[in-house]
Amino acid sequence: MSFDVAAVRRQFPILSEIIDGRPIHYLDNGASAQTPLAVIDAVRHYETTSRANVLRGVHRLAERATEAYENARAEVATFLGVQPMETVFTGGCTAAINLVAYSYGSLLKPGDRILLSELEHHSNIVPWQLLRTRSGVELDMIPVTDDGRIDLAELPRLLTPKTKLVSLAHVSNVTGALLDVRAVVSAANAVGAKVMLDGAQRAPHGPLDLPSLGIDFYVFAGHKAYGPNGIGVLWGRPELLEAMPPFMGGGSMIGRVTFAETTWAPAPRRFEAGTPAIGPAIGLGAACTWMQRLDWSAAHDHEMALVQRLMDGLQRVDGTHLFGPASLQNRYPVVSFTLDGVHPHDVAQTLDSFGVAVRAGHHCAQPLMDRFDLDGTTRVSMAPYNDNSDIDALLAGVAHAAKTLR
Amino acid sequence: MNDQLYQDRIVALAKAKTGAGRLEAPTKSARRDNPLCGDRVTIDVKLDGQGRITEIAHQVRGCLLCQASASALSAVAVGRDAAGIAEVRHDAERALGRQAGEAHEPFTAFVPVAAHKSRQECVLLPLEALKDALA
Numbered sequence: 001m002s003f004d005v006a007a008v009r010r011q012f013p014i015l016s017e018i019i020d021g022r023p024i025h026y027l028d029n030g031a032s033a034q035t036p037l038a039v040i041d042a043v044r045h046y047e048t049t050s051r052a053n054v055l056r057g058v059h060r061l062a063e064r065a066t067e068a069y070e071n072a073r074a075e076v077a078t079f080l081g082v083q084p085m086e087t088v089f090t091g092g093c094t095a096a097i098n099l100v101a102y103s104y105g106s107l108l109k110p111g112d113r114i115l116l117s118e119l120e121h122h123s124n125i126v127p128w129q130l131l132r133t134r135s136g137v138e139l140d141m142i143p144v145t146d147d148g149r150i151d152l153a154e155l156p157r158l159l160t161p162k163t164k165l166v167s168l169a170h171v172s173n174v175t176g177a178l179l180d181v182r183a184v185v186s187a188a189n190a191v192g193a194k195v196m197l198d199g200a201q202r203a204p205h206g207p208l209d210l211p212s213l214g215i216d217f218y219v220f221a222g223h224k225a226y227g228p229n230g231i232g233v234l235w236g237r238p239e240l241l242e243a244m245p246p247f248m249g250g251g252s253m254i255g256r257v258t259f260a261e262t263t264w265a266p267a268p269r270r271f272e273a274g275t276p277a278i279g280p281a282i283g284l285g286a287a288c289t290w291m292q293r294l295d296w297s298a299a300h301d302h303e304m305a306l307v308q309r310l311m312d313g314l315q316r317v318d319g320t321h322l323f324g325p326a327s328l329q330n331r332y333p334v335v336s337f338t339l340d341g342v343h344p345h346d347v348a349q350t351l352d353s354f355g356v357a358v359r360a361g362h363h364c365a366q367p368l369m370d371r372f373d374l375d376g377t378t379r380v381s382m383a384p385y386n387d388n389s390d391i392d393a394l395l396a397g398v399a400h401a402a403k404t405l406r
Numbered sequence: 407m408n409d410q411l412y413q414d415r416i417v418a419l420a421k422a423k424t425g426a427g428r429l430e431a432p433t434k435s436a437r438r439d440n441p442l443c444g445d446r447v448t449i450d451v452k453l454d455g456q457g458r459i460t461e462i463a464h465q466v467r468g469c470l471l472c473q474a475s476a477s478a479l480s481a482v483a484v485g486r487d488a489a490g491i492a493e494v495r496h497d498a499e500r501a502l503g504r505q506a507g508e509a510h511e512p513f514t515a516f517v518p519v520a521a522h523k524s525r526q527e528c529v530l531l532p533l534e535a536l537k538d539a540l541a
């Protein structure tokens with residue numbers, strides 16, 4: 001059965017907004033995706049029927065709130081194919097990576113090594129640099145191939161018995177390249193290193209089965225996965241979470257507090273100090289369930305057909321350069337390109353006047369831009385609700401920029 | 407077509423590339439980055455004994471607005487000292503609607519950017535770099 005994009009679009013109220021007489025062609029999903037009614041309704045339901053703090057009250061609203069919050073954790077866990085007790089709510093993807101860098105990082109010793117790649121988002125680089133400053137670990141970097149993939153041929157050279165963690169983007173936020181997780185895990189296991197995946201750009205494209213990947217940590221952001229802002233997720237192997245000290249101290253994360261000594265609650269509570277983002281967590285749970293119900297095999301085919309239409313169209317505009325894997329295999333619907341003689345910001349600004357939303361610039365991946373000696377790219381990132389009209393509006397805008405701005 | 411921002415005058419200023427390049431032996435230079443968008447401007451100046459600009463050049467790795475602004479700045483900078491350049495800055499701010507009053511040529515070209523707050527830093531970056539160079 002073919003994919004009913006109109007039916008998906010109807011679930012996203014914002015897609016029928018008209019700005020300056022034009023419909024919205026939203027192709028900036030990699031920065032933040034739009035949110036469906038199911039999520040908006042779940043948050044509204046909590047705020048209007050169950051609003052209270054969690055874990056602390058005996059009254060009925062507190063019980064409702066706690067149940068809704070823990071139910072959301074279960075929905076996220078189901079989406080990831082893991083157990084709720086292993087699923088930690090954080091303030092976002094960046095917050096989740098910082099949690100691991102601080103907490104797992106505190107178990108590392110000077111001279112231990114962490115392996116990253118050249119295409120990482122700054123949020124999977126800077127927390128490790130902070131750890132390096134704090135505790136003297138060393139950072140290594142896997143280079144990127146000419147077609148924008150992490151060059152796994154370099155793994156044997158870069159993995160050493162000192163390597164304790166390999167932390168890589170599951171899908172690149174610039175090139176859309178999907179990581180060969182199996183190859184990374186087997187090479188990392190051979191030297192006893194743990195593997196963390198930054199799933200920010202993968203989670204928005206359907207349910208996962210983390211245990212089958214053989215990894216140790218997974219992180220993603222709610223707002224890129226059709227959920228609210230201010231919420232993200234860390235999944236960790238239970239025995240690792242159990243060994244990790246807290247990241248922040250406060251309420252809810254304790255066993256027993258005296259001024260002499262405090263004991264920690266077990267995971268996930270240990271890593272959720274203070275009142276959590278209850279409404280956003282409930283919204284993210286609903287987003288995961290919404291994703292769970294979509295036919296992703298059809299959705300993925302639909303997204304990749306849009307990628308093909310986009311790549312074909314861009315190649316017809318003189319002076320465009322596509323950046324990233326040339327084939328549609330092992331990639332997700334993120335496409336970066338440059339246009340000779342026109343700065344990416346000017347492309348994006350022109351596209352805005354065509355009602356098309358894209359991202360332009362370095363995409364928080366400056367080492368990758370340096371690798372290709374680029375000031376930036378224009379990035380088109382898709383979701384299942386995008387359709388041919390979005391791509392055609394974009395192509396018209398790019399042709400216009402090519403004609404008028406150079 | 408709703409192309410309010412890239413009006414002919416801005417495109418023409420950018421394409422004119424007035425002052426584009428580097429100076430051989432500048433008295434002073436400065437570089438400014440916009441960390442948000444990655445634009446980068448390098449400004450070289452030669453100064454006379456009174457601190458007035460006798461020659462100016464700029465290198466822009468950035469968008470059309472940044473290039474146009476660097477061109478506009480180069481067109482009016484010669485003969486001015488730091489106080490004179492501060493006057494030009496006021497002009498740019500007036501064009502962007504951030505200060506009251508009428509902007510003067512050539513910064514009137516940037517009036518369309520008043521409606522695009524997120525792009526105003528692109529226009530101001532060359533002025534920031536020149537201010538640093540003169541400091």
Ligand SMILES: Cc1ncc(COP(=O)(O)O)c(C=O)c1O
Pocket residue numbers: 030031092093094095121123124169171172173198200201221364
């Ligand atoms: C690959 C990747 N990692 C991490 C992040 C950081 O996500 P957030 O800013 O939502 O914490 C992003 C978002 O841009 C991303 O694309």
